[in-house]
Amino acid sequence: MQYRRADVKGGTYFFTVNLAERNKTLLVDRVNELRDAFKRVKTNHPFKMDAIVILPDHLHAIWTLPKNDSDFATRWGLIKANFSRSIAKNERINPSRTHKGERGIWQRRYWEHLIRDELDYQSHMDYVYYNPVKHGYVKNVIDWPYSSFHRDVEVGIYSADWGESDDSDGLFGERR
Template identity: 30%
Template sequence: MYEYRKLTAEQQAELVKHCLSQGYPPHSPPHLIQDRQFYLLTAACYEHKCNMHTESRRQQLLDMIFERFGWSGNEERSASALTTNLRICAWVVLPNHYHLLVYVENFDILSELFRRVHGALSRQWNIEDNITKRKIWYCWSDRAIRSERHYYTTVNYIHYNPVKHGLVKSPYGWVETSVHWYLEGCGRQWLRDCWTQYPLQNYGQDWDNL
């Protein structure tokens, strides 16, 4: 998004033309790999503005995601989801973006799920802030999980994200993250071993330019 703005008008037109020729949307990131089981999904607020600046809004988003997407940690909660062939395995919600690690059987359902969640929250938050037609969300992107190592490194990346962005000093200091669920279900030693065995290194570098 931000690199696109740095291009000249001619360069922008050429880039859009190339995207269209490849069958991609003109500005949103293309979803190239759609036949895997696990994905890291990322959604960002428009221009990375902190539209989820309060804990209540972040929790509001999580509640709606759990309701529509399903949650692997609670079968009763998952049963009310829009679809039963998608489960959330890890998550974090920050003031201007969020990450989900999901299992999905039908990739085609994701666009509609994001549209419903983002649409409902955009209307509600604009009413709350007395703002008309404000664009809350930019887009969502996906990264296919390639291996067991990639999966657990992604879990670590998600849990470390609040620390990476300087919001807290410890992953346990952030509320809207699945690290607390893993802590309760797997234990602190499991999380430590996972961190040691699957280090981040340069994982996720520059992703926040979405």
């Protein structure tokens, strides 16, 4: 079976992108290099960053692509490559990656999901922002520094205390 990715021009997508070695903290240790990689790619391949949270070993993001564009794969490839070039080569590289001339920083694949409607969008936004609490890095969403949650609080989309009380079903974007 051949895997087929969603291909909707101007679509909004949720992504999960992981480090190859899930016990590393490279993404928060080198967060400035990661931010620079995003900025460099957005210059030539624009997209709207609806939400992002950067955790030690993975990140979640929601992007909206330009009206006539569905090529998130190129963007992710460039972001990963730009970030990887900024990191000293000291990771473990398996023979398959060595043979292909690849680094061993990122998992080759990533998870993407085409956002279907407003409810799906809100669910995934909540999931992105609540993720550091879910993983036990912080007690409150506002306390995680590597998140666009702070931007969304500033503009009034979320309140600073969002996620602190269990007013909802307690899933914050996760399905039962």
